[in-house]
Amino acid sequence: SATIPLFMSNKDVAAEAVTGSGKTLAFVIPILEILLRREEKLKKMQVGAIVITPTRELAVQINEVLSYFTKQFPQFSQILLIGGRNPIEDIEKFKEQGGNIIIATPGRLEDMFRRKADGLDLASCVKSLDVLVLDEADRLLDMGFEASLNTILDFLPKQRRTGLFSATQTQEVENLVRAGLRNPVRISVKEKGVAASSTQKTPTRLENYYMICKSDEKFNQLVHFLRQHKQEKHLIFFSTCACVEYYGKALECLVKNVKIMCIHGKMKHKRNKIFTEFRQLPSGILVCTDVMARGIDIPEVNWVLQYDPPSSASAFVHRCGRTARIGHLGSALVFLLPMEESYVNFLSINQKVKCPMQEMKPLKNVVDVLPKLKSMALSDRAMFEKGMKAFVSCVQAYAKHECNLIFRIKDLDFASLARGFALLRMPKMPELKGKCFPDFAPISIDTDSIPFKDKNREKQRQKLLEQKRKERLENEGKRKFIRNKAWSKQKAKKEKKKQITMKRRREEGSNIEDEEMEELLNDTRLLKRLKKGKISEEEFEKKLMSRDKNSYTCEDTTTSDCCSKTEC
Numbered sequence: 001s002a003t004i005p006l007f008m009s010n011k012d013v014a015a016e017a018v019t020g021s022g023k024t025l026a027f028v029i030p031i032l033e034i035l036l037r038r039e040e041k042l043k044k045m046q047v048g049a050i051v052i053t054p055t056r057e058l059a060v061q062i063n064e065v066l067s068y069f070t071k072q073f074p075q076f077s078q079i080l081l082i083g084g085r086n087p088i089e090d091i092e093k094f095k096e097q098g099g100n101i102i103i104a105t106p107g108r109l110e111d112m113f114r115r116k117a118d119g120l121d122l123a124s125c126v127k128s129l130d131v132l133v134l135d136e137a138d139r140l141l142d143m144g145f146e147a148s149l150n151t152i153l154d155f156l157p158k159q160r161r162t163g164l165f166s167a168t169q170t171q172e173v174e175n176l177v178r179a180g181l182r183n184p185v186r187i188s189v190k191e192k193g194v195a196a197s198s199t200q201k202t203p204t205r206l207e208n209y210y211m212i213c214k215s216d217e218k219f220n221q222l223v224h225f226l227r228q229h230k231q232e233k234h235l236i237f238f239s240t241c242a243c244v245e246y247y248g249k250a251l252e253c254l255v256k257n258v259k260i261m262c263i264h265g266k267m268k269h270k271r272n273k274i275f276t277e278f279r280q281l282p283s284g285i286l287v288c289t290d291v292m293a294r295g296i297d298i299p300e301v302n303w304v305l306q307y308d309p310p311s312s313a314s315a316f317v318h319r320c321g322r323t324a325r326i327g328h329l330g331s332a333l334v335f336l337l338p339m340e341e342s343y344v345n346f347l348s349i350n351q352k353v354k355c356p357m358q359e360m361k362p363l364k365n366v367v368d369v370l371p372k373l374k375s376m377a378l379s380d381r382a383m384f385e386k387g388m389k390a391f392v393s394c395v396q397a398y399a400k401h402e403c404n405l406i407f408r409i410k411d412l413d414f415a416s417l418a419r420g421f422a423l424l425r426m427p428k429m430p431e432l433k434g435k436c437f438p439d440f441a442p443i444s445i446d447t448d449s450i451p452f453k454d455k456n457r458e459k460q461r462q463k464l465l466e467q468k469r470k471e472r473l474e475n476e477g478k479r480k481f482i483r484n485k486a487w488s489k490q491k492a493k494k495e496k497k498k499q500i501t502m503k504r505r506r507e508e509g510s511n512i513e514d515e516e517m518e519e520l521l522n523d524t525r526l527l528k529r530l531k532k533g534k535i536s537e538e539e540f541e542k543k544l545m546s547r548d549k550n551s552y553t554c555e556d557t558t559t560s561d562c563c564s565k566t567e568c
């Protein structure tokens with residue numbers, strides 16, 4: 001209600017309101033009102049409004065909300081442009097149905113601008129653009145989308161209405177100017193009952209907890225918690241896709257009679273189906289990465305569990321904001337290592353985050369499920385490899401933390417972390433190079449012998465191993481031959497060179513060498529005779545002189561007289 005009148009009255013807006021407070025309608029309604037007000041009606045291929053949002057799931061969600069309205073206004077066509085679909089189909093659909101309102105993710109929209117040759121001149125279609133909306137604007141304006149967004153903005157007419165929306169709005173003026181806002185109105189909506197001066201970013205009815213526990217206790221605490229809350233709906237955030245894959249699989253085996261689904265950015269086509277299906281579930285668990293952190297409006301999420309703290313402070317607010325939406329109750333819990341406890345203080349004072357947190361003590365004597373996880377890895381190579389990949393990705397993600405003063409990779413207890421992943425052995429990776437882990441007991445078996453449960457995969461693996469064995473033997477043979485060949489070649493070359501040198505010496509220089517030698521011997525003999533008094537100094541001098549005259553020849557006797565010794 002604070003934004004709609006402003007955005008409609010030709011004002012650029014930068015709106016900030018807590019998660020789940022209804023920001024989508026705050027731009028959908030003005031878009032329709034502005035397009036309805038146009039004097040010159042939009043033709044089919046003319047784009048009147050564009051909404052850009054960081055993820056496909058968010059674009060799908062906004063597209064759905066918009067479609068409830070455009071059903072009442074059939075004169076407006078809308079089109080969803082997101083990755084994971086065939087761009088040519090998008091072009092055909094655009095040409096067939098038109099695109100007065102585009103809902104898009106940056107990558108696909110940029111791609112469509114570059115497809116003039118494929119029959120869509122989007123650049124000319126946007127000349128009549130009235131409204132541009134950047135949803136989750138601070139995310140769109142950060143490094144990750146910089147190139148795509150700049151390309152898109154360059155194609156858009158400067159004369160337009162621009163609106164930025166987020167729960168953690170960018171405060172940097174240069175970002176606002178970059179997005180094309182002209183003296184924008186900043187709208188910061190406070191929760192009812194919260195003092196206007198408060199900068200709290202999370203919904204008032206969100207109960208925010210943190211639990212301090214060691215890496216090798218976290219998973220046991222998580223499993224215990226989930227077993228106690230089976231009838232509810234939870235989102236569990238991990239830092240990487242590989243962790244989602246591994247722990248999602250583990251939870252499926254360890255938490256019975258609960259629908260457990262996984263979603264992350266590296267999934268190609270399943271994402272939309274999983275997202276749509278989970279939204280409709282009355283209870284269940286969605287194991288996810290930050291692809292689900294922002295904007296996703298899943299009704300009735302009871303708990304947001306952050307197994308790994310998010311890589312940025314604003315991501316913390318958005319993750320928590322998947323629950324306690326539009327006035328509903330909801331809870332969030334973040335797991336922190338003892339050395340990460342200062343993150344709580346950081347969150348409560350950081351302007352972007354500002355949220356009150358309560359401690360939840362780890363429960364004592366929870367069941368240790370890690371041995372079960374190990375036996376899963378021992379019986380199926382797929383699980384073993386998932387675990388190793390997840391651990392490596394987790395360590396690498398940790399090193400890239402935005403709050404690296406709190407999340408210090410050099411102080412990370414890798415042995416405890418590896419135990420928490422139920423690893424059978426430590427993986428080889430640069431971060432572990434040169435380190436030893438006395439507190440981590442690898443299993444005694446050779447992990448190369450662990451087979452895939454899937455017969456085909458195991459057959460493939462065996463074939464590959466056989467091929468590698470053969471290649472290794474061949475390479476060894478080749479290396480020997482090459483070494484010998486090279487050696488013998490080198491040796492031959494040396495021999496040849498030596499013979500040539502010897503030959504050259506024989507031809508050119510051996511008499512000089514012999515002669516010089518002879519001279520030296522004579523001098524030595526003379527000197528000895530002088531020392532023994534057998535000859536006098538005069539005789540010694542005379543003999544030296546007479547020797548030089550007889551034995552010395554020019555190098556090149558074909559030319560004129562003998563040259564002096566120095567010249568030669």
Ligand SMILES: Nc1ncnc2c1ncn2[C@@H]1O[C@H](COP(=O)(O)OP(=O)(O)OP(=O)(O)O)[C@@H](O)[C@H]1O
Pocket residue numbers: 017018019020021022023024025166167294295296297321322325326
């Ligand atoms: N005026 C309203 N009355 C009741 N429900 C509303 C109202 N406006 C929006 N909602 C509902 O509130 C929920 C959250 O809205 P929306 O997703 O737009 O929040 P948001 O502020 O964009 O959240 P986020 O910051 O997470 O993106 C949606 O289910 C929406 O249908």
